[in-house]
Amino acid sequence: MKKIGIRLSALVLSVCLFTGCSIANTAGGESEADRKNAGGEVVSGSVAAEDDGGLDVRNQDYRENSNCHYTIVEDKEGNSYIAQSDLAGKKIKKIRFDIDAIEWVTDEWFYYTTVRDVDILWRMPVKKTERGEKLLTERKEKVLEGCSEEVYYATDLYVITDVWINGNWVLCKYNCKTEKRTELVKVKEEDDEAQVLWGVWYPLMWQGKLFFERRDKLCLLDPEDGEVSPLHTFDSSEGDWREHYILEDYGLKGDELYYKTENDNVYRLNCSTQKSECVLGRAEFREEVRRLPYGDIEDICFEFMWLDQDRIYFSFTIEWTERDKTTGKKAVCLKDELFSAALSDLAQLRHEDKLVDYLAKKGERKPECRSMGGILGGWDGVIAAIYHPKENVSEKRYVIYDIRTEEIMDGEEKGIWEKKYEDIFCGQRL
Numbered sequence: 001m002k003k004i005g006i007r008l009s010a011l012v013l014s015v016c017l018f019t020g021c022s023i024a025n026t027a028g029g030e031s032e033a034d035r036k037n038a039g040g041e042v043v044s045g046s047v048a049a050e051d052d053g054g055l056d057v058r059n060q061d062y063r064e065n066s067n068c069h070y071t072i073v074e075d076k077e078g079n080s081y082i083a084q085s086d087l088a089g090k091k092i093k094k095i096r097f098d099i100d101a102i103e104w105v106t107d108e109w110f111y112y113t114t115v116r117d118v119d120i121l122w123r124m125p126v127k128k129t130e131r132g133e134k135l136l137t138e139r140k141e142k143v144l145e146g147c148s149e150e151v152y153y154a155t156d157l158y159v160i161t162d163v164w165i166n167g168n169w170v171l172c173k174y175n176c177k178t179e180k181r182t183e184l185v186k187v188k189e190e191d192d193e194a195q196v197l198w199g200v201w202y203p204l205m206w207q208g209k210l211f212f213e214r215r216d217k218l219c220l221l222d223p224e225d226g227e228v229s230p231l232h233t234f235d236s237s238e239g240d241w242r243e244h245y246i247l248e249d250y251g252l253k254g255d256e257l258y259y260k261t262e263n264d265n266v267y268r269l270n271c272s273t274q275k276s277e278c279v280l281g282r283a284e285f286r287e288e289v290r291r292l293p294y295g296d297i298e299d300i301c302f303e304f305m306w307l308d309q310d311r312i313y314f315s316f317t318i319e320w321t322e323r324d325k326t327t328g329k330k331a332v333c334l335k336d337e338l339f340s341a342a343l344s345d346l347a348q349l350r351h352e353d354k355l356v357d358y359l360a361k362k363g364e365r366k367p368e369c370r371s372m373g374g375i376l377g378g379w380d381g382v383i384a385a386i387y388h389p390k391e392n393v394s395e396k397r398y399v400i401y402d403i404r405t406e407e408i409m410d411g412e413e414k415g416i417w418e419k420k421y422e423d424i425f426c427g428q429r430l
Helices: 284-287 355-360 413-417
Strands: 070-072 080-086 091-095 099-105 109-113 122-130 131-136 140-147 148-152 158-165 168-175 180-183 209-214 216-219 230-234 247-253 258-261 266-270 276-278 297-308 311-323 331-341 345-351 369-371 372-380 382-387 399-403 408-411
Touching: 070 099, 080 131, 080 209, 099 148, 109 148, 122 408, 140 158, 148 168, 230 266, 258 297, 276 284, 284 297, 284 311, 284 331, 297 372, 331 355, 355 372, 355 382, 355 399, 355 408
Parallel strands: 331 369
Antiparallel strands: 070 080, 080 091, 099 109, 109 122, 122 131, 122 140, 148 158, 158 168, 168 180, 209 216, 216 230, 247 258, 258 266, 266 276, 297 311, 311 331, 331 345, 372 382, 382 399, 399 408
16 A cells, blocks of 8 residues: 555545545645655664665654755646745745655755656755755756655665565665665565555654554564564454555554554554554444434544544544424535544543534535535644635635644635645645
């Protein structure tokens, strides 16, 4: 399974309120923002070790190095460009060249793919000057052909990505200096393919190792020496790996990995002891949701979960039918609901009513189908949401909710773009 649909998880989700389907991440005006997140992070075959440019365990946004942050933005004409800013968010300049996605940024190299050649990984040098950091676009070089559109990890000298080999995607390490490609996970059929776990803007790592799911196992990969070690074997109660990958959402807090599976149960895995337990069940969630005052709830869809600070958040879409007070006709109602629980007391679910009530108050209410705003995701103390105002359903409004202060920031797309949350909403076309 590809990172498209994984990086955030993260973050555009529950857009079923507007389109009738659920999207798992931010659909950024940056095309790479379509990748999964699936779950906020709180920190959030063996080969010989090489001099590979140094292990990077910074848990840092893959689009930034120690000096600058890079984002793909789409202008009014639909053309993409790179927006360079400092780490405080101050915009520096726009850089234009053929680009589809930023794959990774180090202090020395800028890895990317192009619109023209999506199966080719490119990179260009990053030069430090008195005026700041400069991308040497005229010195771009081809890194690897036949690879996927996702780099899961990179340093100045090597990348870890999927390569198309004998009809399957194979997780590989490619040394840019020696041009040596090493298969990290042997794949004989599609069921053998590895899925790397991602946080919001970087891979999920524990003690310098990457997590990946394969068949019925969760494993750790040391990117330096390529060593793979099993971490947990899923049992049948957690899901059936023969149908699809078992993990849907996840988040890491210290040594503990929290994950939701296809059966809508939430588990906690201690990475040190390798012990896993179910900490919240599907029945508990549904019982809590049905206590909400919406009459006969016809459907409850567990959308996703994420970790933030010392709490875990759960988003649901609920559906019920009610009669319009004016016309007397029945209308299908859709609404996102949000609950959370302290990691220290998961049995006590708390309804995050301030945000969902705000969306319900502001959101559209068409006679035939009433949808009242959608939760997009959350991290670093904020939750993102979007809605169509009832007085003008063709308009989109963007919401940032501060979970500490309970302050709600509501604005138009342009206004949000000028703030530090622009990556969430960039390119939303709901």
